[in-house]
Amino acid sequence: DQQVKQNSPSLSVQEGRISILNCDYTNSMFDYFLWYKKYPAEGPTFLISISSIKDKNEDGRFTVFLNKSAKHLSLHIVPSQPGDSAVYFCAASPLSGGYQKVTFGTGTKLQVIP
Amino acid sequence: EAGVAQSPRYKIIEKRQSVAFWCNPISGHATLYWYQQILGQGPKLLIQFQNNGVVDDSQLPKDRFSAERLKGVDSTLKIQPAKLEDSAVYLCASSFPTPGxxxxxxxxxxxxT
Incomplete structure (x- = not known):
């Protein structure tokens, strides 16, 4: 049962254009959402997050949008740079019990073409 | 700030053998996680510690996997005996109890093998 789904295993974008990575979830208990970036042979790195009380969070070139009614979130990278080439994981967590339990999606490999 | 340290980086064993992984979290992080990432999949939580107590081990195959976090700092994850399907990357992570x-x-x- 895949509770967090990233249906696009890969994405190629030209440098300078927008990259849009999508994520869907099924568990209504999720109320905190995160994006992680992973380079080969390294562990995932936290990128940006959003709580369910918001529908948008922006950090520099990275913006995450949340549509709770559709159980959908997306990560926008503008402008895309070659260094953004990596695997991006969407993750979600319920905020309860004083700690988080994070469920990851399967990842989308982004390639930014110079 | 030193990051999360893990060793070894690579390990090859035959099925039915035993293996142990070590993790040293970031100083001051009370929460420690072990994840299993099989090729083509996202990381799956195996076990989560808060200090030296287990808060979630619901997805840990307890017949062959064990983990401990002595003194609330370092942690070890052991597999005994290993199966072919255990081939994966084992990720350790740490945090304060704050999401993100x-x-x-x-x-x-x-x-x-």
Missing amino acids: DTHFGPGTRLTV
Whole structure:
């Protein structure tokens, strides 16, 4: 049962254009959402997050949008740079019990073409 | 700030053998996680510690996997005996109990032949 789904295993974008990575979830208990970036042979790195009380969070070139009614979130990278080439994981967590339990999606490999 | 340290980085064993992984979290992080990432999948939580107590081990195959976190700092994850399907990258992560600031180690790539 895949509770967090990233249906696009890969994405190629030209440098300078927008990259849009999508994520869907099924568990209504999720109320905190995160994006992680992973380079080969390294562990995932936290990128940006959003709580369910918001529908948008922006950090520099990275913006995450949340549509709770559709159980959908997306990560926008503008402008895309070659260094953004990596695997991006969407993750979600319920905020309860004083700690988080994070469920990851399967990842989308982004390639930014110079 | 030193990151999460893991060793070894790579390990190749035969099925039915035993293996152990070590993790040293970021100083001051009370929460420690072990994740299993099989090729083509996202990381799956195996066990989560708060200090030296287990808060979630619901997805840990307890017949062959064990983990401990002595003194609430370092942690070890053991597999005994290993199966072919245990081939994966084992990621250790640590955090304060605040969502978002979870730091991952580089992982240990295990190959079971």
